[in-house]
Amino acid sequence: MPAASVIPPVLAELAGKRAFVTGGGAGIGRAIAAALTRQGVAVAIGDLDPDAARKAAEEIGGGAAAVTVDVRRRDSVEAAFATVLEALGGCDILIANAGVST
Template structure:
């Protein structure tokens, strides 16, 4: 069990790669806070993965969601060691002049701002324990 005793936050853990990451981390001994915007998906994966997973509904484009996930990790599992920034959105290529600002903002917020917000939420804790890992 390579992750025994470790605590992780996995964004986008309610489906796809994120779901696989959550289940593999648990299999390897970690406790996981599963953050996803889809409450039902997060609950489903959490139920399947067992008592070492706590779901939380959140929006990766906000610092508040990451702070809530970090607080849950510490209160439920006694710490935080790993942040996996898995959540992302994809958009088929389209001409720049046809992309509206709202779509651009959504992609930028989920795929870029989330990395910044996640780091802001966990780096102070990681510095205080002189350890921690962020996987993007």
């Protein structure tokens, strides 16, 4: 069996969980969101760019939700998390992937 088809036990236990991935509109965050979705995780993709979040959610599929969030602003994070809770019915996993440069 090829190594790529082997699912580590920890990933197999993720099915049915709910995750919020910040910085999920592109790059590593998008790859994480896609990998979680493939394991049966309901994913909310957070990004500063609403179009990037929406496009990633559409392309990843699996019912992924797009959420606009600016992780530099507390009010934006609170509003985004409220949206995640509403969209997914809860949150079991938080991937704080968004990068901020000053």
